[in-house]
Amino acid sequence: MLTNQMNRTKVVVVGNGMVGHHYVEQLRNLNANCEIVVIGGEPRPAYDRVHLSEYFNGKTAEDLALTTREHYEATGIQAHFGDEVLAIDREQKQVVTRGGRRFDYDKLVLATGSYPFVPPIPGNEHKRCLVYRTIDDLGAIKANAADSKIGVVIGGGLLGLECANALLNLGLEVHVIEFAPGLMGVQLDPGGSGMLRRKIEELGVSVHTSTATQKIEVLPDSDPHHLRMVFADSEEPLDTDLIVFSAGIRPYDQLARESDLRVGDRGGVVIDHHCTSSDPDIYAIGECASLGNFIYGLVAPGYRMAEAAASQLSDDKVSFTGADMSTKLKLLGVDVGAIGDSTGRADGVQEYVYSNAKEGIYKRLVVSADYSRLLGAVLVGDCTDYDMLLQYYLNEIELPEMPESLIVPSSDGAPLLGAGALPMTATVCSCLNVSKGDICASIDNGCCSVADVKSETQASTGCGGCAALLKSIVDDEMLSRGMTVNTDICEHFSYTRQDLFHLIKVGEIKSFDALIEQHGQGLGCDICKPAVASILASLWNEHVLQPEHAPLQDTNDRYMANIQKNGTYSVVPRIAGGEITPDKLIVLGEIGKQYNLYTKITGGQRIDLFGARLEELPEIWGTLSEAGFETGHAYGKALRTVKSCVGTSWCRYGQQDSTTMAIFIENRYKGLRSPHKIKSAVSGCTRECAEAQSKDFGVIATETGWNLYLGGNGGMKPRHADLFATDLDDETLIKYIDRYLMFYVRTADRLQRTSVWLDNLEGGLEYLKEVVIEDRLGLCAELEQQMENIVGTYQCEWKAAIDDPDKKKQFRQFVNSDKQDSAVVLVEERKQLRPATDEELDDNMIAKVS
């Protein structure tokens, strides 16, 4: 394809921030015939700047990464990091980097973003004067905070307050210095800003408004602090140990200026609706671009620009015509929202204000002169109305007769904006640009739960702010399609699994027969029987083969082994934490030999022995049990395995003893019956060799303790686990896991893994934290008690079964003969046995081995 190669458009992308990366992804998706070169000024590929502050909560650079060098390489993209473009030669259509590289381009894309503005205050070059923009910046802040007591943030805007929060979490005494009379002057009116200030001061942050810094002096070594800030007017000086400037951002447009591209009045490369600069072969996107003299300092509009710019190289060109800048966020734990013209600067507008000093809530609506349309809103302290108000604003929906009813708390009959009232064009998820129409289309295409819609449309997978709205739209649409969300577990019980759990617990019901008699109809089936068996086990922990429980079990639970395609079973003894002695390994090898079993190492650091016949199981377990093996519950909806790495015992990077912790965890929760299987892992450091973040609960060692991750999954639908709590000591770690697992066991649906459960949990991770950490439901003591009960009544099911002739009797192939099942035919492959294939059986080519 030589000609094709030569005709390829050379696209050079300058800057690999969030927007530059999104552009590359878009371009690749278009399959345009291009050769892509990326030059990124930072030493690492694009990462999630929006969640940068989480770097202080235990997230690592890898966690924040949006891509990797390897990924770029694998997709044919030439990427250079840690080098920057110094000049553009528009005549030759070349760029030159600091490292002396030259690249030809047909199309050049500027995605250089912006940099923090540092006001020209004498002394601002001191090494303890920092900014808050990149991972390296945060590294520097962390390093300097280590020997600091006081930290100052200059700038009381959105980023400044986020930074103040970070300093607070680093244990510093924090001051915020704002030049303007109020905090967040861009978004908030004086009322909202005053409320925010009060709430932030309650947290111990000192706020100094209308304060101009004149100079920064270096204090002598003898002084307890490093720097002194001197202010204008008669304000007292302030001694501090570090200063972070967060006084606004400025677009990186130097390249454009030097190559005579048009630049906006307030900086930024001037672009048109196609994101083209004044040179038709150069695009600018993201925070370095200026459209109509406006710079969009949020990621969503940047993404829309990237999409528009990429589409210019395809047949389906789209435009960027501006974007809504409404925002909702939590600053220092205070909910803040600003919609549209939130400060009400236009003429002739009307306003409604609700202010509640006691609760710390402030809400303000800006409406049109005829009271019919919402023009803007400010919310401080309570953002529950945000989604609804945003929809009124974006879709110009006519306001109710008394607009104040939208912000006054629970006044009876407040007209709620139902999901049904939204037009199809309404944007529900602005991060991923998903409209109500997209959501409806996905339901038409077969999605029937919030989780389905999420994975199909990506809605609510960005900042997650639209989760509640998404749920109400999905519910509403399902209802209007007559797809009543039937949550009955099956035809025998008109209850969900959670309902059944409560009925069984409250009624102290001990058997399926009693339950169906009191609360169900018919005989039950293969859906409700195992589900009820699991609940009974979670609550009362009786042996699965007790006569009243055995018939309820799926074949795997009933024979305590995993059925395979030919009707034989596989056996997986517990190897806690993946640690096994050579002697025990030999036992496994001998059993494998004796019974001609196919042996394989599992993904969970255990050994799986395949091909055991039903009648062989008790014998095999007799030998295993004697050698000290216990059941691994590989057959059960239960705790499976807790993977581990060797941690501090062997690994030179280890920070805690991950193996001991994994073995402890595995032994604690073994035997816990749950709605679905549960997997776990413990890694000894952030290198994460045990892959804990792909588990239902994962533990990663830190310098001072353990980070706990929840809701991860591998397999068919991988999900990265969410960071739940950081730097826990052993005891707290186990306490949280106890509560988490029991809460899951109690509330999840049948066969719902923790990942899906968490995705569907109303309120999500934050709610889970409230339940598990803050004990919002007052349930923690009970959850722990229940877990203690399970742990205390543990018995190895296999040991109990082989010790009991009645239970052992159930493992007969034939009740009236000692013969074997003649339909089980095995063939040899790579020196082991496996079931014969249909073809092999048909051809009758093989001699039966057994």
Place this chain on the structure above:
Amino acid sequence: MGTTTTFREVSASTVLCTIDDLIENAGVCALFDGPNGEEQIALYYLPAQSPSVYALNNWDPLGKANVLSRGILGSLNNTLVVASPLYKQHFSLVSGECLEDSTVKVKTYDVDVIDNKIVLQGQKEATASLSLDSPNSAA
């Protein structure tokens, strides 16, 4: 549909096992050495039903293994069923029909409980399949 089903009577009755060998509300398997060679018969015991014992051939025609005796029992729309432990299709305990795929049927047997013994009666045997394209479901 161009299908013919003929039945052949097998003479004497055979004792398979005793009622103590059965498991309440579940299945076991008995080996029957009959005129067609060895057959595996899944025996299901539902003490609250009448009759209380049901018998199907143990071969799961869809999963292609001798496993039907190990399925979970229940009722779907008042039909007594066993669910295949491999891929969870349901088979009627009375007719042997697969509820998910009407072209698939497993062989049923007449059994009685006499003096605590499980007795296989002169069995009916379908010698032609019910539809031309049905998979070969013989054991």
